[in-house]
Amino acid sequence: MRGAERFSKLRSSLLSRYLLIIIAALLFLPVVLPLTTIVYDLFNRVDAEEQPKDAALYSNIKELEKLWHNEALLLQGAPPEVINQRLHELSGKYSRATVFWVDGQGMTRLTLGPAQSVQEVQGVGGPLPVHWTAAEAIAFMKQSMKREPLTIVAFVGDKAEAGEGFMVMQIPEAVLNVVLGKSISIWYGLVLLVLFIAFAVVSWLFFIGIRKRLLRLQTAMTIIGPDGMPGAIASGKPDEIGRLEEAFNTMVAELASSRRRESEEEGLRKRLVSDLSHDLRTPLTIIRSHLHVLTKEKITPQGQASLKLMDERIADLGVLIENLLSYNLLNSGRVILNRERKDVFRLLRESAAAWYPLWEKEGFEVDIDLSDKPLYWNVDEIWFRRILDNLYQNIVRHARSGCYVGISTEVRAGLRVILIADHGQGLESDSTSKGAGLGLTIVDLLLKAMELDWTMDSTQQGTSIVIFNQQQEI
Amino acid sequence: MSVTLLYIEDDREIGHVVSSDLREREYGVRWLQSGEGALEAAADSQLVILDVMLPGLDGFTVGQRLKRAYPQLPILMLSARSSIDDKLQGLEFADDYLTKPFHPDELAARIEVLLRRAGTAVSEPLALKHLIVYESDNRVVQADTGHEIRLTGKQHQIFSYLLRHLGQIMTKEQIYEAVWGEAYMEGDKTLMVHIRYLREKLELDPAVPQIIETVRGIGYRVRA
Numbered sequence: 001m002r003g004a005e006r007f008s009k010l011r012s013s014l015l016s017r018y019l020l021i022i023i024a025a026l027l028f029l030p031v032v033l034p035l036t037t038i039v040y041d042l043f044n045r046v047d048a049e050e051q052p053k054d055a056a057l058y059s060n061i062k063e064l065e066k067l068w069h070n071e072a073l074l075l076q077g078a079p080p081e082v083i084n085q086r087l088h089e090l091s092g093k094y095s096r097a098t099v100f101w102v103d104g105q106g107m108t109r110l111t112l113g114p115a116q117s118v119q120e121v122q123g124v125g126g127p128l129p130v131h132w133t134a135a136e137a138i139a140f141m142k143q144s145m146k147r148e149p150l151t152i153v154a155f156v157g158d159k160a161e162a163g164e165g166f167m168v169m170q171i172p173e174a175v176l177n178v179v180l181g182k183s184i185s186i187w188y189g190l191v192l193l194v195l196f197i198a199f200a201v202v203s204w205l206f207f208i209g210i211r212k213r214l215l216r217l218q219t220a221m222t223i224i225g226p227d228g229m230p231g232a233i234a235s236g237k238p239d240e241i242g243r244l245e246e247a248f249n250t251m252v253a254e255l256a257s258s259r260r261r262e263s264e265e266e267g268l269r270k271r272l273v274s275d276l277s278h279d280l281r282t283p284l285t286i287i288r289s290h291l292h293v294l295t296k297e298k299i300t301p302q303g304q305a306s307l308k309l310m311d312e313r314i315a316d317l318g319v320l321i322e323n324l325l326s327y328n329l330l331n332s333g334r335v336i337l338n339r340e341r342k343d344v345f346r347l348l349r350e351s352a353a354a355w356y357p358l359w360e361k362e363g364f365e366v367d368i369d370l371s372d373k374p375l376y377w378n379v380d381e382i383w384f385r386r387i388l389d390n391l392y393q394n395i396v397r398h399a400r401s402g403c404y405v406g407i408s409t410e411v412r413a414g415l416r417v418i419l420i421a422d423h424g425q426g427l428e429s430d431s432t433s434k435g436a437g438l439g440l441t442i443v444d445l446l447l448k449a450m451e452l453d454w455t456m457d458s459t460q461q462g463t464s465i466v467i468f469n470q471q472q473e474i
Numbered sequence: 475m476s477v478t479l480l481y482i483e484d485d486r487e488i489g490h491v492v493s494s495d496l497r498e499r500e501y502g503v504r505w506l507q508s509g510e511g512a513l514e515a516a517a518d519s520q521l522v523i524l525d526v527m528l529p530g531l532d533g534f535t536v537g538q539r540l541k542r543a544y545p546q547l548p549i550l551m552l553s554a555r556s557s558i559d560d561k562l563q564g565l566e567f568a569d570d571y572l573t574k575p576f577h578p579d580e581l582a583a584r585i586e587v588l589l590r591r592a593g594t595a596v597s598e599p600l601a602l603k604h605l606i607v608y609e610s611d612n613r614v615v616q617a618d619t620g621h622e623i624r625l626t627g628k629q630h631q632i633f634s635y636l637l638r639h640l641g642q643i644m645t646k647e648q649i650y651e652a653v654w655g656e657a658y659m660e661g662d663k664t665l666m667v668h669i670r671y672l673r674e675k676l677e678l679d680p681a682v683p684q685i686i687e688t689v690r691g692i693g694y695r696v697r698a
Contacts, residue, residue, distance in 0.1 A: 274555040278527055281554035282485055284575035289491035292578045311577065318575050335558075346647055353643035353692050368691025374660055382558055407691070 014210065014239045021203055032195055040188050057094060058175050061150065068152045068169050076157030076164065083156065084110050087167065096175050098149075101156065101167035106132040113170070148173050213241045217248065229256055266334055273325050280321050288314045319393060323438040326386070330445045335383075337449055342381055343374035344418065348407055351388040359405055362396060369408040375416055377469050379450050387446050390439040391420050391465060399424020402462055412468070421464040427456075477594060478502035479585065480519035482512055482536065483552070484528050488574075492523075495578045501585070509536035516540050516547060520594045521585060524568070526553040526560065534563055541567040548588040552576070583641075591638045600637070602698065603684050605676065609637060614676070628653065629672045632665075636686065636696040645693040669694065 058064065071090065075083050083101055091099045091112035098113030108128050129136045144151035150171045156164035213236065220233040232252050235245035288311060295307050329335050352368055359366050395405050402423025410417055440456075447454050447467065454467045479501050483489040486507070493503040504515050509531040516522060522540055526533035537549050551564040554574040564571045569591070570584050593609075600607040606617050612630060614623045625633060631653045636644060647658040650665050673680040687695045 270559070274560065278554040281574040282488070285554070286485070286487045286491070288575045289488060289495070289578060292495065293491060314575050315577070318573070322573070346645065349645045349692050350648070353645055353689070356643050356689060356692060357641070366691075370691060372661055382562075386558075 014241065017206065017239075021199075021206060025199060025203075028195070028199060032192075036188060036191055036195075039191065058096070058171055064169070064171070065152050068167070069154045069158050072154035072156050072167055073158035075167070076162060078156075080109055083167070087112060090169075094169065094171075096172065098170040098172075099168070100128060101165060102132050103165040104163045106137075106165075108132065109165075210241065213245075217241070217245060221248065227256075227259075229259065269332070269334065270329075273328060277321060277325055281318065284314050284317055316397070320438070323390070323442055327438055327442055327445070330442060330449075335449070337380040337383060339378045339380050339450060341376050342379050342384070344377050344379060344384065345370045345375050345409070347379075347381065347384055348388065348418065351385050351392070352407055355389075355392045358396065362400060363403055364396075365404045367404070367406040367408070369406075371409050371416075375409065375418075377450075377452065379452070383446050384450070387443050387467075388420075390443050394439055395420075395422045395424070398427070399463065401425055404462070412466070415468050415470075417466050417468040419464060419466055421462060423462040426460050426463055427458040476500060476502045477520045477589060478504060478518060479521050479523060480512065480515050481505045481523045482507075482509060482528065482533070483523075483525045484508060485525070492578065492581070496582070496585075499582055509533070509539075512536050512540060513543055516544055519547070521588055521592070522547060522549045523581075523585070524549055524551055526551060526555055526564065534567075537564070538567050546592065548592045548594075550581075550584060550588060552581075587639065587642070590640055600640075600698070602696070604678060605685065607637065609634070623675050625672070625675060628668055629675070632668055632672060633676070633686075633696075636694060640696055640698055643689045643693050643695045649694065 071086065075086060078086075080103060087099050087101060087110055091097070096114065098111070100111040100113075101109050103109050108130055111128060132140075141153070144153065150173070152169045152171075153166055155162060155166045217233065221230050223230060225231050230252055232249040233245055235242050235249065291307050291311050291314070295304065299307070348370060349368070352366070356366060392405070399422035402425070404421075404423040406419070406421040408419045408421075410419055443454070451471065452467055452469050454465060456463065456465050458464075479496060481489065481493055481496070481503050483492065483505065484507050489505050489507065493505045496503045504519060506512060506515060508529050512522075522537075524533050524537050524540075528536065533551065533553070537551065540547060540549060548570075549568040551568040551571045552574065553560060553564065553571065561571050569588055572581060572584060600609060601617065604617050605623075606615050607613075608615070612634075614625065614633070615621060616623065632649060635649055635652050646665050650658040650662065654664075669686060670680070673683050673686055676685045677683045685696060687697060689695055
C-alpha cells in the first residue's frame with residue numbers, strides 16, 4: 001500500500017518527470033540512432049521489394065567490380081567468339097548495363113546493352129571508336145572517373161600485360177540511384193529532425209508548465225486582499241509545486257487565524273485595560289467628590305490643607321493610571337499612529353493655551369517664543385499633544401520651585417528645534433511627587449514612534465528638553 | 475430661569491455627590507441611572523452629562539441617539555475609560571470629554587463653557603470690567619454711561635467668539651479660522667488689525683487692554 005503510494009508520488013513528481021526528459025536526452029543518440037537505422041533498414045527492405053527485381057544486382061558495386069575482374073581473368077586467352085558469347089551471357093543477366101570489349105589491337109569488338117544506354121554512353125563520351133587510339137582510351141578513362149555512368153573496366157586476363165584488350169561494363173546512374181534509395185535517406189533525416197524537435201518541444205512545454213505555475217504562485221503571494229492577507233490559491237497537480245501551493249494555502253489559513261486571534265486578543269486587552277481603568281478611576285472619583293464635599297465643611301486650615309493635598313494626589317493617581325495604561329498599549333505595539341503633516345508650533349501654542357490657566361494659578365512665569373513661520377513635521381496630532389501634556393505635567397509636578405516654563409524655538413546644527421525649559425531643581429532632586437519616570441518613558445516611546453529625536457539636559461538650575469527632527473521639515 | 479442638566483450616571487455614589495454639587499451651583503439636575511428614558515428627559519434639558527459605562531445601552535449609543543434627536547444639545551461625556559480610541563469615539567458626537575477622577579470645579583467650568591458656546595447661558599447680561607455685554611441681542615454698552623458701542627461685523631464676530639470661550643486662551647489661528655472660515659496664512663496681519671480696532675472701541679486705554687488680553691506667544695483671551 002505504502003509502496004503504491006510512493007510510486008504514485010514518484011510518478012507525479014516533477015523531479016521524476018524532469019529526470020525522464022534528461023534520460024531521454026542522454027539516450028537520444030545511442031538509442032535513437034540505432035533505432036532509426038533499424039527503421040531505415042526495414043524501409044529499405046520494403047522499398048527493395050517494390051524495386052525492379054534486377055535492381056539488387058546493381059546494389060553492390062564492389063561485388064560487381066569483383067565479378068567483372070573475375071570474368072576478365074577467366075577469359076584470358078579465350079578466342080574473341082568465346083569472349084563475345086560470355087559477354088552476351090553477362091549482358092543478358094545485367095540487361096540494364098552496357099557491355100563492350102576492345103581487343104588487343106584496339107578494335108571495338110562487341111557492344112551490348114539497352115540501346116538507350118549505348119546512346120547515353122555515346123552521348124557522354126562520344127561514339128565508341130571502332131579503333132581505339134591511346135588518346136581515345138585515355139579520354140574514355142577520364143570520362144569514366146566521373147562515375148556517370150559507373151564504368152567498370154577490366155583487362156581481359158585481368159592484367160594489362162596480357163595484351164588481349166579490355167572489357168567494360170557501364171551501369172547508368174538512374175539504376176544506381178534506385179539502389180541507393182535517396183528517398184529513404186530524406187525520410188531518415190526527417191525522422192531525426194522530428195525527433196530532435198519533439199525533444200525540444202517536450203522540454204520547453206515542461207518548463208513552460210512549471211514557469212506558469214510558479215508565476216501564478218508568485219502573483220497569489222504578492223496580491224494582498226482588503227484584509228491585508230494574500231488569498232488562497234486553487235492547488236492543481238499533486239507534484240512539488242502542488243504541494244508548495246497547498247503549503248502556501250495552509251500558511252495563509254494559519255496566518256489568517258493568527259491575525260484573527262491577535263485581533264481578538266487585542267480587543268480583549270483593550271477591553272481589559274478599559275475595564276481596569278474604569279475600576280480604578282471610579283472609586284477615585286467617589287473619593288474626590290467626597291473630599292470636595294468636605295472642603296465645604298467647617299474644617300481647620302490644617303484640615304483644608306490636608307484635603308487639598310489629598311485632592312492633588314488623587315489627580316496625580318489619575319495621571320499615573322492614564323500613563324500606566326498608555327505605556328501598556330504603547331509598549332505592546334498596539335498603538336497605531338495616524339501621522340500627518342502638521343505645524344508643530346500651532347500644536348505647541350494650542351497645548352500651551354490649555355495649560356496656561358494652571359501655570360497662571362500656580363504662579364509660573366510663562367515665556368513662549370515661537371516663530372510665526374510654521375514648522376511642519378509628520379506627527380500624530382493627538383499623541384503629540386500627549387507628549388506635550390506629559391512634559392508640562394512634569395514641570396508642574398516636579399519643577400514647581402522654579403516657577404518658570406519656557407517654550408521656544410532655536411536653530412541648532414542647521415535644524416529648527418523645539419525647546420521646553422523649566423527652572424526647577426532638575427530630575428535628580430527629591431521632588432515630593434517623584435514618580436517612576438513613566439511620563440518621560442511614554443514621551444520617549446511616542447517620539448521614537450514619530451521618528452523624532454529628543455535630548456534632555458537636567459541640572460540643579462533647571463531642565464531643558466530639546467525635540468528635533470533629523471529629517472528636517474517636510 | 476434655571477438651566478436643567480440631564481445627568482446619566484449608573485454609579486449611585488458618584489451620581490449622588492455630583493448632582494448635589496451641581497444643584498448647589500444652581501443648576502436643575504435630572505439624574506438617570508441608565509440610558510432608558512434619556513430621549514424624553516433630554517427634551518427640556520439644556521445640556522447632557524453622560525457616563526460611558528452604563529447598564530444596557532452604553533454611553534456612546536445613548537449619546538449618538540441624543541445627538542441625532544437634538545443636534546443643538548451639548549453633550550459632555552464623562553468617562554472612567556481614558557483610551558484615545560474611547561475619546562475619539564466619544565468626540566464624534568460629544569462636545570467635550572472629561573476623564574474621571576475629575577474635580578467638581580472642573581466639571582462645573584466645562585459645563586459653563588459648553589452652555590456659553592451653545593448660547594444657553596447668555597440670557598443674562600455679562601459684566602466685563604467697564605462693559606455690559608448683552609449677548610442675546612448682540613449689544614455692548616458702557617456700564618457707567620449706558621452708551622452703546624457699535625462694532626463692525628467682523629469685530630463683533632471676533633468678540634463673540636472670545637466670549638463664547640470666556641476665560642480660554644484662543645490662538646490667532648483658531649480665531650481667524652472660526653471667524654473667516656478659512657485656513658490661517660502665515661504672517662497674515664488681518665486679525666491683529668481687527669483686534670487693534672476692536673480694542674480702540676472696547677478698552678478704556680487700548681495700550682493697556684483690560685478686556686481683550688494678549689497672552690504673549692499664544693493668543694488672546696477675554697476673562698470674566
